Amino acid sequence: MDFRTTTIRELHEQLVSGTVTPESLLTESRLVIHQRDASIHAFIEVFNDQQETVDVTAGVLAGIPMAVKDNILYKGHIASAASKILENYQASYDATVVELLQQQHAVIVGRLNMDDSAMGTSTESSYYGITRNPIDETRVPGGSSGGPAAAVAAGMVSYALGSDTGGSIRQPAACCGVVGLKPTYGSVSRNGLIAMSSSLDVIGPITNSVEDAETIFNVIGTYDPRDNTSVSYDVRKQYQTKNTNTKVIGIPRSFLEVDGLDPEVLENFNSSIRKMEVAGYTIVDIDLPNLKHSLAVYYILQPAEVSSNLARYDGVRYGLSLKGEDLIDSYKKTKTAGFGREVQRRIMLGTYVLSSGYHDEYYYKARQLRAKITEEIREVFETVDIIATPTAPNVAFPFGAKKDPISLYLEDVFTVPYNLTGNPAISIPSGTNSEGMPFGMHFTAPMFCEDKLFEVGKDFERAILE
Amino acid sequence: MNSDEIRALADLARLELSDEDVSNYQKDFEGILGYISAINSVQVDSYDDHVRGDTVNRMRDDEEAYESGIFTEDLLNATPHREGQYVRVDKIL
Numbered sequence: 001m002d003f004r005t006t007t008i009r010e011l012h013e014q015l016v017s018g019t020v021t022p023e024s025l026l027t028e029s030r031l032v033i034h035q036r037d038a039s040i041h042a043f044i045e046v047f048n049d050q051q052e053t054v055d056v057t058a059g060v061l062a063g064i065p066m067a068v069k070d071n072i073l074y075k076g077h078i079a080s081a082a083s084k085i086l087e088n089y090q091a092s093y094d095a096t097v098v099e100l101l102q103q104q105h106a107v108i109v110g111r112l113n114m115d116d117s118a119m120g121t122s123t124e125s126s127y128y129g130i131t132r133n134p135i136d137e138t139r140v141p142g143g144s145s146g147g148p149a150a151a152v153a154a155g156m157v158s159y160a161l162g163s164d165t166g167g168s169i170r171q172p173a174a175c176c177g178v179v180g181l182k183p184t185y186g187s188v189s190r191n192g193l194i195a196m197s198s199s200l201d202v203i204g205p206i207t208n209s210v211e212d213a214e215t216i217f218n219v220i221g222t223y224d225p226r227d228n229t230s231v232s233y234d235v236r237k238q239y240q241t242k243n244t245n246t247k248v249i250g251i252p253r254s255f256l257e258v259d260g261l262d263p264e265v266l267e268n269f270n271s272s273i274r275k276m277e278v279a280g281y282t283i284v285d286i287d288l289p290n291l292k293h294s295l296a297v298y299y300i301l302q303p304a305e306v307s308s309n310l311a312r313y314d315g316v317r318y319g320l321s322l323k324g325e326d327l328i329d330s331y332k333k334t335k336t337a338g339f340g341r342e343v344q345r346r347i348m349l350g351t352y353v354l355s356s357g358y359h360d361e362y363y364y365k366a367r368q369l370r371a372k373i374t375e376e377i378r379e380v381f382e383t384v385d386i387i388a389t390p391t392a393p394n395v396a397f398p399f400g401a402k403k404d405p406i407s408l409y410l411e412d413v414f415t416v417p418y419n420l421t422g423n424p425a426i427s428i429p430s431g432t433n434s435e436g437m438p439f440g441m442h443f444t445a446p447m448f449c450e451d452k453l454f455e456v457g458k459d460f461e462r463a464i465l466e
Numbered sequence: 467m468n469s470d471e472i473r474a475l476a477d478l479a480r481l482e483l484s485d486e487d488v489s490n491y492q493k494d495f496e497g498i499l500g501y502i503s504a505i506n507s508v509q510v511d512s513y514d515d516h517v518r519g520d521t522v523n524r525m526r527d528d529e530e531a532y533e534s535g536i537f538t539e540d541l542l543n544a545t546p547h548r549e550g551q552y553v554r555v556d557k558i559l
Binding site for chain 2: 089090092093228229290293295296297299300307311315316317318319320321324326327328330331332333335336339344345347348349351352353355361362365366368369372404405406409
């Protein structure tokens with residue numbers, strides 16, 4: 001049995017028929033973790049409190065080992081977002097996604113490493129140390145969900161849950177050669193996700209196949225009254241009634257000409273798209289004139305929301321608490337000691353773009369452009385069914401190769417636009433380069449049309465095998 | 467940004483900076499602000515800020531709140547300085 005090559009549905013069938021047992025799957029998971037995680041370090045903590053009896057008919061996920069990113073609350077377990085400030089924070093309640101997994105008797109084997117507070121594209125900023133890419137341990141696994149991507153790619157678990165604010169599921173999935181889905185904003189409850197940027201954050205699965213991503217999405221993509229941004233089924237249906245013929249793929253050609261794009265990435269993208277043409281798809285060029293501003297817009301709105309959201313870490317309610325001379329000094333000592341370097345940088349940047357005098361120039365302008373980009377994407381979906389780009393401008397890079405903030409930010413250039421617009425998007429393995437490092441193909445669909453991503457994604461998996 | 471501006475910003479963000487931090491931030495911010503300032507040259511003609519309805523705040527009535535008290539113990543236990551049913555805080559006035 002190998003988690004890498006066995007789908008969740010196959011595992012479920014084997015469990016129900018009795019060919020494998022929940023115990024044997026958990027043993028396999030622990031064995032691979034034991035063999036590989038000393039060097040890879042995908043896990044911050046492995047749990048040993050799994051239920052002894054699992055009803056394998058409780059749901060399609062019953063008895064199957066999985067793990068969650070360290071920013072998803074699992075009651076009674078530490079959830080630190082890989083930061084020092086939450087080092088000893090025990091979740092006070094279960095995230096809705098964890099409840100949904102538990103209703104299915106899913107087996108949660110541990111919590112997974114990530115960039116500090118989910119800010120990063122390499123998992124190098126975790127307070128608990130780096131995670132190594134299972135394909136080449138001298139390279140980063142991507143980020144911020146580097147732990148989830150590495151754990152799935154190494155076959156430690158069947159699947160994992162991550163979170164994606166600017167590409168944090170899709171980019172590490174591409175780096176590690178697995179599938180990463182960012183569902184539509186509002187389709188998966190964020191109740192119990194440690195908030196970073198509330199207009200952008202989404203929870204989603206990292207899996208071995210598009211089919212598995214669909215299986216997980218069907219379980220976690222439920223309406224939740226405890227999340228005010230959760231979207232009702234009625235509203236979802238209104239979006240889904242539009243065109244049904246998923247055969248036209250649009251490529252924003254001029255957007256692909258970004259600085260720092262690895263020529264091999266572009267070459268792989270072009271040859272993979274040609275395979276989709278052979279498979280019966282129509283490929284058209286599309287013009288999205290403001291898409292190129294997405295990353296700049298993101299690095300205004302995201303830090304602005306970070307500076308507001310992370311104000312709650314005051315040393316009073318939960319988390320690290322250091323005593324200063326007075327109240328303000330206590331805040332300063334706690335935050336300075338508790339937040340990592342990149343987190344502090346973004347809090348500072350967010351404070352700046354929101355400050356009086358700069359608010360109109362940065363924050364307001366960025367919101368206008370976000371609306372403009374959203375409108376452009378909505379309009380382009382009147383003529384195409386799917387938008388395709390590479391997932392990231394580079395394959396997984398060696399540790400320490402990207403030191404200045406902008407070069408790390410640029411790794412999200414192709415994924416960030418759809419956090420701004422809310423559209424669902426998926427990264428699917430698209431072959432490897434001469435050094436064996438995987439490429440990612442990135443597809444985006446209209447709002448609440450995950451079914452289109454799954455349909456096209458499965459065709460893509462078949463097409464690149466030929 | 468000069469060093470005084472960086473220090474004022476850190477004060478607003480409730481962060482303490484060393485002299486080395488200040489010069490690092492000056493360098494970082496030069497690059498980042500240079501990058502994000504590119505959007506200032508983009509013309510967005512009187513575009514409605516609220517065109518995307520779901521980025522506005524969505525409020526709900528208090529009537530759907532949780533049953534009183536069911537999380538009290540768990541949340542009090544999460545506080546760094548608990549005293550009985552209270553949370554000890556620094557003097558404010």
